[in-house]
Amino acid sequence: MQLQAKYVVLGLLYKRSMSGYDMKKQFEKYFTYFFDASYGSVYPTLTKLEQDNCIVKHTIIQEDKPNKHEYEITSTGRELFEEYLNSPVLDDSIRADLCVRLFFGEFASKETVLKWMNERIKKNETIVAELQEEYERIKSEMSVTQEITIQIGIDYHRAQADTLRKGLKLLDQDSST
Amino acid sequence: MQLQAKYVVLGLLYKRSMSGYDMKKQFEKYFTYFFDASYGSVYPTLTKLEQDNCIVKHTIIQEDKPNKHEYEITSTGRELFEEYLNSPVLDDSIRADLCVRLFFGEFASKETVLKWMNERIKKNETIVAELQEEYERIKSEMSVTQEITIQIGIDYHRAQADTLRKGLKLLDQDSST
DNA sequence: GCTTACATGTAAAATGTTACATGATTGG
DNA sequence: CCAATCATGTAACATTTTACATGTAAGC
Numbered sequence: 001m002q003l004q005a006k007y008v009v010l011g012l013l014y015k016r017s018m019s020g021y022d023m024k025k026q027f028e029k030y031f032t033y034f035f036d037a038s039y040g041s042v043y044p045t046l047t048k049l050e051q052d053n054c055i056v057k058h059t060i061i062q063e064d065k066p067n068k069h070e071y072e073i074t075s076t077g078r079e080l081f082e083e084y085l086n087s088p089v090l091d092d093s094i095r096a097d098l099c100v101r102l103f104f105g106e107f108a109s110k111e112t113v114l115k116w117m118n119e120r121i122k123k124n125e126t127i128v129a130e131l132q133e134e135y136e137r138i139k140s141e142m143s144v145t146q147e148i149t150i151q152i153g154i155d156y157h158r159a160q161a162d163t164l165r166k167g168l169k170l171l172d173q174d175s176s177t
Numbered sequence: 178m179q180l181q182a183k184y185v186v187l188g189l190l191y192k193r194s195m196s197g198y199d200m201k202k203q204f205e206k207y208f209t210y211f212f213d214a215s216y217g218s219v220y221p222t223l224t225k226l227e228q229d230n231c232i233v234k235h236t237i238i239q240e241d242k243p244n245k246h247e248y249e250i251t252s253t254g255r256e257l258f259e260e261y262l263n264s265p266v267l268d269d270s271i272r273a274d275l276c277v278r279l280f281f282g283e284f285a286s287k288e289t290v291l292k293w294m295n296e297r298i299k300k301n302e303t304i305v306a307e308l309q310e311e312y313e314r315i316k317s318e319m320s321v322t323q324e325i326t327i328q329i330g331i332d333y334h335r336a337q338a339d340t341l342r343k344g345l346k347l348l349d350q351d352s353s354t
Numbered sequence: 355g356c357t358t359a360c361a362t363g364t365a366a367a368a369t370g371t372t373a374c375a376t377g378a379t380t381g382g
Numbered sequence: 383c384c385a386a387t388c389a390t391g392t393a394a395c396a397t398t399t400t401a402c403a404t405g406t407a408a409g410c
Contacts, residue, residue: 034276099211104324145282159336167325
């Protein structure tokens with residue numbers, strides 16, 4: 001079984017009402033390294049949860065901007081989310097293209113492999129810096145477990161970059177023999 | 178775009194022919210932390226690659242055991258895999274239930290949160306030990322980039338456990354104030 | 355004048371998981 | 383005798399991505 005988008009949606013609405021557009025924003029900002037869902041996934045999920053009476057829609061008329069559909073969680077929705085919180089934690093499901101490529105690295109040229117690794121190291125450094133900045137900026141408004149969440153993200157990207165740097169040295173030794 | 182199973186299948190066949198069953202075995206053993214595919218995904222992928230002339234099937238008649246379908250990569254298949262190796266590396270796609278739960282941790286009881294974290298720490302310690310054992314056992318037969326792959330897995334699980342242990346301390350301080 | 359942000363949604367296609375179906379042999 | 387390993391495959395269902403469709407307003 002895999003983590004379903006509907007639980008993430010319900011989790012967000014547990015604290016405050018928001019629109020599908022707002023949710024996607026949240027995913028991009030705070031969920032980057034552990035969850036993502038496209039609009040084509042968010043909107044149908046909202047429609048389905050509404051049909052199941054887990055959420056109710058409120059249309060907010062806005063001038064200058066398109067109207068907004070704000071969803072509010074119902075008691076049924078709260079129950080469903082609480083059931084989720086009491087269900088067993090699922091394993092992380094990861095699809096890491098870089099690791100797949102490295103596994104087959106012997107079939108690629110050395111330059112290609114080095115490029116993959118160097119680009120990833122650089123990318124991860126950027127992400128670590130961004131997450132750290134974000135963390136400093138909002139930690140006062142975050143719960144302790146949310147802080148841990150961000151920390152897991154930071155350490156994940158940092159650990160991967162470290163391993164890749166060590167890997168570069170290994171490759172260097174390998175080619176010099 | 179997401180990493181497609183067909184490229185992983187082609188990658189395995191690039192070195193030697195094997196069956197769908199063998200592939201699943203490989204995924205479980207060496208790809209655990211960065212890729213997985215069920216039989217219901219592997220077999221249809223093989224059927225489709227065969228239709229596209231990327232692989233050819235050889236039926237091996239076995240006594241005592243069910244017959245085996247060994248697939249061999251064709252030149253078309255090799256080209257497709259080489260194209261993949263030269264395409265841009267995709268970002269990791271992660272769905273981490275634990276992080277989602279921690280993000281919403283304030284809605285769960287403290288015991289529940291502690292249970293989530295302690296269980297994950299224990300699980301990761303087991304995985305690290307297994308990967309390390311496996312690494313020692315087969316590193317002589319592995320390419321350098323494959324070693325890096327295993328190392329990324331080890332460090333990923335270790336870093337997450339470390340962060341969670343630090344998180345437990347944070348939670349402790351938090352409750353004592 | 356172009357892009358970005360705001361905002362929602364659908365349809366087609368791909369992709370995937372789970373459960374089912376089958377059936378022999380080996381090891382505890 | 384029961385579970386696991388060997389081995390393949392399908393069907394139903396769930397889920398998701400991508401592309402399309404629409405339209406305003408602000409900022410550069």
